[in-house]
Amino acid sequence: AAQPATPAPVAGPKPVVVVVATGGTIAGAGASALNSATYQAAKVPVDKLLAGLPELAEVATVRGEQAFQIASESFTNDKLVALGKRVSALVKDPSVDGVVVTHGTDTLEETSFFLNLVVRTDKPIVVVGSMRPGSAMSADGALNLYDAVVLAASPTARGQGVLVAMNDDILSGRDASKRVNIKTSAFSSPWGPLGMIVEGKTYWFRSLAKRHTANSEFDIDRIDALPEVAIVYGSGAMNPSLYEAAAKAGAKAIVHAGTGNGSVANYVVPTLRALRAAGTLVVRSSRVGEGGFVLRNAEQPDDQYDWVVAHDLNPQKAKILTAVALTLPGLTTAELQRIFWTY
Numbered sequence: 031a032a033q034p035a036t037p038a039p040v041a042g043p044k045p046v047v048v049v050v051a052t053g054g055t056i057a058g059a060g061a062s063a064l065n066s067a068t069y070q071a072a073k074v075p076v077d078k079l080l081a082g083l084p085e086l087a088e089v090a091t092v093r094g095e096q097a098f099q100i101a102s103e104s105f106t107n108d109k110l111v112a113l114g115k116r117v118s119a120l121v122k123d124p125s126v127d128g129v130v131v132t133h134g135t136d137t138l139e140e141t142s143f144f145l146n147l148v149v150r151t152d153k154p155i156v157v158v159g160s161m162r163p164g165s166a167m168s169a170d171g172a173l174n175l176y177d178a179v180v181l182a183a184s185p186t187a188r189g190q191g192v193l194v195a196m197n198d199d200i201l202s203g204r205d206a207s208k209r210v211n212i213k214t215s216a217f218s219s220p221w222g223p224l225g226m227i228v229e230g231k232t233y234w235f236r237s238l239a240k241r242h243t244a245n246s247e248f249d250i251d252r253i254d255a256l257p258e259v260a261i262v263y264g265s266g267a268m269n270p271s272l273y274e275a276a277a278k279a280g281a282k283a284i285v286h287a288g289t290g291n292g293s294v295a296n297y298v299v300p301t302l303r304a305l306r307a308a309g310t311l312v313v314r315s316s317r318v319g320e321g322g323f324v325l326r327n328a329e330q331p332d333d334q335y336d337w338v339v340a341h342d343l344n345p346q347k348a349k350i351l352t353a354v355a356l357t358l359p360g361l362t363t364a365e366l367q368r369i370f371w372t373y
């Protein structure tokens with residue numbers, strides 16, 4: 031079969047974009063075009079993904095790197111740190127204008143927030159995935175990847191923090207979250223998208239108001255490991271021993287994915303107070319799907335109990351921020367709370 035025609039390159043030097051591939055559905059393959067949900071993630075190498083998109087040559091000089099080939103639920107702290115260090119090295123290279131990270135969608139929101147916190151740069155970093163493998167009908171990966179390269183190559187994306195390109199939207203890596211599965215509209219933010227990418231052009235409407243990237247106090251070049259932080263999911267009829275088990279297993283902090291405003295059952299409160307007294311940090315977040323909003327001393331007396339609130343960050347985002355904050359020596363609850371208001 032004939033290869034698709036590569037459009038004639040536009041004159042002048044193109045921005046250089048490096049695509050760091052980690053796996054996920056965007057590198058997935060199914061048995062038939064009907065397999066939009068039943069397929070294997072992390073199969074197609076990055077060079078093959080790029081070769082399938084000759085349109086990229088119009089936008090940037092693109093090269094690929096295979097960091098991992100995994101489904102994103104299998105990301106560990108060590109892999110996160112290794113990825114952060116690699117992205118940091120790439121953005122320090124004066125010949126690189128932007129970086130794209132291809133990623134499974136299940137924990138894309140953790141990685142995008144992590145990079146947003148720890149990579150000290152103004153250069154665009156764009157995290158992208160897909161909901162259908164390239165082998166499926168109406169696969170979304172090709173356009174998502176094209177959009178991600180457009181964004182990473184665009185001077186308009188400089189200084190905007192780590193971005194997520196999904197389903198035509200430009201989202202902030204801080205608060206983009208997978209809030210629907212199966213559907214190609216999987217990602218959104220409680221605060222809306224920052225803009226859109228349409229036919230290779232970026233359209234911006236807002237900026238992130240929180241500290242990020244170049245303006246962050248965290249730096250992946252000074253982080254070699256992340257401490258253990260556990261999430262305990264709140265519901266009716268909780269078992270308090272789950273929190274104790276998390277601490278026993280080595281969690282330095284416990285994120286309580288609380289009901290409503292991060293509420294804590296009356297029979298769980300003594301356990302969390304005892305854990306705090308023994309040194310474990312306690313962070314109240316919310317399990318509310320469309321975005322929780324947990325305020326200090328609302329529902330629980332945080333000042334009295336020496337607990338922290340996650341404000342608008344969902345439990346998995348709160349886990350990342352707490353782990354990064356814990357890399358600061360002698361982190362106090364007051365410091366951690368300041369960090370939650372700031373990032």
Ligand SMILES: NC(=O)CC[C@H](N)C(=O)O
Pocket residue numbers: 053054055056071100101102103133134135136137159160161162
């Ligand atoms: N749509 C996806 O990318 C999900 C595939 C896989 N579970 C992952 O997160 O990598």
